[in-house]
Amino acid sequence: MNELHGKVALVTGGSRGIGAAIARALAARGADVAITYVNSEDRANEVACDVKERGRRGLALRADAADPAAVAGAVDEAAELLGRLDILVNNAGVFPVGALSELDIATFDRTVAVNVRGPYAAARAAARHLGDGGRIISIGSNVAERVPFPGLALYALTKTALAGMTRGLARELGPQGITVNLVHPGPTDTDANPADQPQAQAIAGLTALGRYADGDEIASVVAFLAGPDARYVTGATVNADGGWAA
Known part of the structure; x- marks a missing residue:
């Protein structure tokens, strides 16, 4: 697999x-x-080392997604240090859970800043560097399609907003040959949402496949959208959710 050789993400x-x-x-x-990354410097450096072990250049940059200047600075720094930018993946996010009465306006502002303004700021900065064949891919959430539990309204709001942004930017950047797409992962086994947590069985049962994804299954969808075979896919929302929304 070498379809992204020469590209910078x-x-x-x-x-x-x-x-x-x-x-x-x-x-x-x-x-x-x-x-x-924001706080996990050791883990960020570990990922950068894994990239280098695959024979590629890897770089870890500290940037709080809630700070638009930091986000734009990271985009510009990546393009400068690695010589170009071809692919932006908006993955950074926060996951607030709580009732309407529990989540205050400060939490609302922080969540919107990270989950919506951050991707917008990153896309705005990246558009200055991306050329023909460029890719912008945002990571949404299955709860943008279906919210089966209370306490997820704020998170669902922000992830739903990405769909509108994706369609709008696809129209705006399409003439430059840049595609813009959105991936909605389903329940995925991560530190923040482990597949062995007490409620995991109930969550998995809401998917058609009856299980959590692992990170690689979501990453493979993103890699497809980043590659040459997806050059005619833009403005799309791809549900990699195990049938959560079916």
């Missing part, structure tokens, strides 16, 4: 979970990969 929130799996998948397909 930036994955926000790439130090763990789905983001780390995406970074490794893109590197395995030939891309040089930069990732951003």
